Amino acid sequence: MKKKIQWNKIAVHITLIIGALIVILPFYWMVVTSLKTNAETMMIPPTLIPENWQFSNYIDVMKQFDFGTAYLNTAIVTVARTLGQLLFCSMAAFAIATMRFPGRNVIFIMMISVLMFPPEMFMIPVYNLMNTINWLDTYYVLTVPIMASGFGIFLLRQFFMSLPRDLFEAARMDGCSYFRIYWSIYMPLTIPGLVSLGIFVAVASWNDFLWPLIMTSSQDLQVVSIAIASFVGEHNTNYALMMAGSxxxxxxxVLLYLFLQRYFIEGIALTGVKG
Amino acid sequence: MKAGYNNQKKPLKLNDKKSEIIWGYILIAPAFAILLIFHILPALSSFWFALTEWNGMTAPSFIGLENYINMFKDEQFMQSVVNTTIFTAGSVSLSVIVAVFFAVQLNKKIRARAFYRSVYFLPFVIMLVAVGTTFSWVFNSQFGLVNQILGFFGLPTPSWITNPELLMTTMILADVWHKLGYNLVILLAGLQSIPRTFYEAADIDGANSFQKFWTVTLPLLSPSLFFVIIISLINSFKMFDLVFIMTGGNPILLEGTSTMVYNIYEQAFTYSYMGYASAQSILLFFIIMIATLIQFYLQKKWVHY
Known part of the structure; x- marks a missing residue:
């Protein structure tokens, strides 16, 4: 009996290892290729480890393409969107979850209806709007419109609603202002929710492609995804450089993920449970 | 004593109500303004632009339903609807089935569970643009790793990324690879919330592991499954990045892979047919809405809360 259970477990491990290898393989191939000479990338059979390590590929990519600016821009956009969403979505979610004022439900329904039409679906009128207010090709267009989301409001509302109502009433009795209840009582109790939303927004912002592609055109505002796409457009036969850029x-x-794995995974799992 | 308490309380309560309303609006204002100005109003104005001929520069001129009529005669657009449907069907079904399979394996009492979970989740943080470049290389017909492996075993080595019909398959595989971890993590959380007692009861009834999967796991996992399907569905219908990167704008490749969002992007920003592209946006919106509503309708039959 005991032996049989062990065999079952080994079978599970083998299945999981095969799956993990398939998941890892593209990463492995990306990194290995990025360290080969271009000639070596086209060898048959392929070398599994670079013959002579071309770390200079990375320097070449950096030289040919201004990834420094792209990094900086993407970091600015990611931080601004993430902080913006955490602040504005939590404020709105708090008001909707705890306070009573006329029009609350209508406003809530309007805000979560945005979940149904993501901005890329209606990019034409948004583009036109940005054009009219002269926001095209600015940091504003990359950040401000994405500083709130139906998803964020919905998610944080679920968290706020799960806190006991007595907490709110008791704080009011003690003469605590609404803003203080929100900031000093509700926010600290919702840290898992905030972490979850923060990671979600940060990942989406760093990886965003279509929005900056439409809304910006100048080199100074290029984000990483755009930089890599145009780099690929120019060097679509030099796979070593392409992979170094990737x-x-x-x-x-990836580094952030490796350090904060637990928060990433639990945060994402929470979006499923609460959503 | 009681009366005095009430007297004191009353004016305070009135003030309280007023400040609650004022604070409510203050707290909600930034998010509501952003969503209204940049999301809701533009989406609504699309319905108007869809009825116009408009190049984005001059004033739009009203042409009634002509855009909608043209849309159904436009072969390129209809092809993109078909492509989007194929992509969505392939990507959603495959990513959900594979995620359920691995989630069930991961839910067993084994060592290194957290490690496996971390590995499987990793692709989700990769930008789709980089997923596209990497898969284009891994599936390269001549030098790609996949064909080298297939060739080694004497299997056929198709042109994954230069054959328009196969490129769709490659794109689906790339997308499944990318979102597998997300689906897996959510399904795993769902599995872990199933009480052990259900399985113990099934054991007492003498159920085998296949029966346990069908009668215990699947019904109790259905809410998570439903959530994952809806999210995957909406995201797949919006696919753009992979098409942009993996076709490189090549019209022959685009024929078999161009999605609706890619087509809208091309019509609006390459050819400046803003009115026509708006009409396509609205069709996409309704397709997603109908697909979501169908799911919500069907969930009554198979989701158990």
């Missing part, structure tokens, strides 16, 4: 574009999030 590694550069994903590195910050």
């Amino acid at each position: 590694v550069i574009s994903i590195l910050p999030l």
